[in-house]
Amino acid sequence: MKVSLVTNILQANERIAEQNKRLFDEKGILAINIMSAPGAGKTTLIEQTIRTLKNEYRIAVIEGDIQSTHDADKIAATGVPVVQINTGGACHLDGNMISQTFDQFNFDAMDLLIIENVGNLVCPAEFNVGEDFKVMLLSVPEGDDKPMKYPLMFYESSALLINKIDLLPYVDCSIEKIRTESWQINPDLAIFEISAKQGEGVDAWLDWLKIKINEKANSK
Amino acid sequence: MHELSIVQNIIGIIQSELSKHNITRVKSISLRIGRMRQVVPDALFFAFECLSKDTPLEGAEVKIEDIPIKGRCRNCHHEFILENWQENCASCGENQMDIISGKELEIAEFEGT
Numbered sequence A: 001m002k003v004s005l006v007t008n009i010l011q012a013n014e015r016i017a018e019q020n021k022r023l024f025d026e027k028g029i030l031a032i033n034i035m036s037a038p039g040a041g042k043t044t045l046i047e048q049t050i051r052t053l054k055n056e057y058r059i060a061v062i063e064g065d066i067q068s069t070h071d072a073d074k075i076a077a078t079g080v081p082v083v084q085i086n087t088g089g090a091c092h093l094d095g096n097m098i099s100q101t102f103d104q105f106n107f108d109a110m111d112l113l114i115i116e117n118v119g120n121l122v123c124p125a126e127f128n129v130g131e132d133f134k135v136m137l138l139s140v141p142e143g144d145d146k147p148m149k150y151p152l153m154f155y156e157s158s159a160l161l162i163n164k165i166d167l168l169p170y171v172d173c174s175i176e177k178i179r180t181e182s183w184q185i186n187p188d189l190a191i192f193e194i195s196a197k198q199g200e201g202v203d204a205w206l207d208w209l210k211i212k213i214n215e216k217a218n219s220k
Numbered sequence B: 001m002h003e004l005s006i007v008q009n010i011i012g013i014i015q016s017e018l019s020k021h022n023i024t025r026v027k028s029i030s031l032r033i034g035r036m037r038q039v040v041p042d043a044l045f046f047a048f049e050c051l052s053k054d055t056p057l058e059g060a061e062v063k064i065e066d067i068p069i070k071g072r073c074r075n076c077h078h079e080f081i082l083e084n085w086q087e088n089c090a091s092c093g094e095n096q097m098d099i100i101s102g103k104e105l106e107i108a109e110f111e112g113t
Helices: A011-027 A042-053 A070-076 A095-099 A151-156 A165-170 A175-185 A202-218 B002-021 B041-051
Strands: A002-008 A030-036 A059-065 A082-086 A112-116 A133-139 A157-163 A190-193 B026-034 B061-067 B069-073 B079-082 B097-101 B105-112
Touching: A002 A011, A002 B002, A011 A030, A011 A095, A011 B002, A030 A042, A030 A202, A042 A059, A042 A070, A042 A112, A042 A202, A059 A070, A070 A082, A133 A151, A151 A157, A151 A175, A157 A175, A157 A202, A175 A190, A190 A202, B002 B026, B002 B041, B002 B105, B041 B061
Parallel strands: A030 A112, A030 A133, A059 A082, A059 A112, A133 A157, A157 A190, B026 B061
Antiparallel strands: A002 B105, B026 B105, B069 B079, B069 B097
16 A cells, blocks of 8 residues: 655654744743854853853843753853753754753743854755754865855755854864855855954854844743 | 754654555655755665564555755746856846745655555
């Protein structure tokens, strides 16, 4: 017997992600899912973002890593609530892993939830976790061929932060090429050039993010 | 590595369908997978072989329909297949497009007895 299904293979995750999203929507919390290759500077960016915004907004962080609490320790030092998820080998976060952290947060005292995904340019793009949007970080030492090699990442993201631009004189990477090819995959992508470590360009990203946080808070 | 999660989900979905249709043995499974998903067929077949062991899906043939990435030009609405993302619209030369297919990740159907 033939059974016709036409079912999304990841429907189980989609359902949990939608439940998570409903909770964030009810509470007016902006949830962002930050993705990149390992070592692109996600944690440094998050630390910078927290330091600048924490007096204005109530921020919390979920850290995803295969192992260790290294990143959560760094975030904890900034004074905001943080929960570390160790995926124990899984190369991405999914909706269920996120919902399992919920009993450790007070969602009535939160404006922005930053979710740092596992460093990986393929799988995290496939699994929604309930975020309002995805943000991708690409550091210039990784090279300018990434949009063509990992298009789903660029397609799924709302913002692309080109990081470590202070290293541009030393690496073979064309920002122009990244911009052109990223916009070919996703014409609506907001692109920022930053150095999360030195602070260059970070203000433009934060201004953009603040607008999104305020919009979300007002939509409640 | 996402092939493993994908296969786990496929097996879960089909197992939940079996009793509804009185199927005890799955013979074949047809998937529709867009190229943007970057699924490696051999990795998927291998994951299926491992995870379907001792289930009614063991030994089933897994067929993948490979769906190309299709764009629609934002300027002239011409639709065309993208081979490597480098192409501009063949009709007007514009390089801004909306992706209209290539993201599929679906079970189309399965067959069993």
